[in-house]
Amino acid sequence: MDVRVQSSPFDPGIELNRFTDHLGGAEAGAIVTFSGVVRNRPDGSLVRMEIEHYPGMTELALAEIGQEAMSRWSLLDALVIHRFGPLVPGEPIMMVATAAAHRSAAFEAAEFLMDYLKSRAPFWKKEVTSDTQGWVAARSEDEQALTRWR
Amino acid sequence: MIDVLYFAWVRERIGLPKERIETRAATIADLVAELAARDDRYAMAFSDLTAIRVAADQVLTDFNASLTDVREVAFFPPMTGG
8 A cells, every 4th residue: 555645746647557567467357546636616717726734644544544445345455645735727636546356346445535535634725716715615525425434 | 741733724813833832731622722712813713613623643533532641732624635
């Protein structure tokens, strides 16, 4: 399992190839990836997204969520990358990848990782336009989403 | 001595990211009461605790948690990663 919290950009395609190569023809029959990108506002006014995080706790929380996914779905490997700092619309913010023998485990584990990462990893998003800035509010649906995994 | 950290709008309202304080608070709720009594900035930041999450030594916890042996407490809004 690999967890990375970084300000530098990454290429989801390159990361997927690396993740796949690293499995080295093991018994993985399924790889699922999810990439999150900075969404512009409907009127196209977003100048940048600023992502703040809690150094130390972020890595701890992601490692714990990752370990839980690894054991619960018997994953062969998992990858979590999450950026912080200023990002522009269209840039990748984060990605998860899961490798399992069969696809249902890989899909479910990826969803689990995303659901937990959204509400339990200490990241906060701020949207900045040319004349406004504001913190993105947490959505109750995101908190609700966790109940399906309990 | 305890390190107190603030993130996102909690940090902005209080006006600093981190401070080291001397406290005899037994629980996180006691610490919040102590901080909120300091001045308007703290009072504002802590006016609605349902909008704030708390971590003790980098693990999520709740306001009733004890501060015994805790070295770092962080206050922040609900998380919005992903």
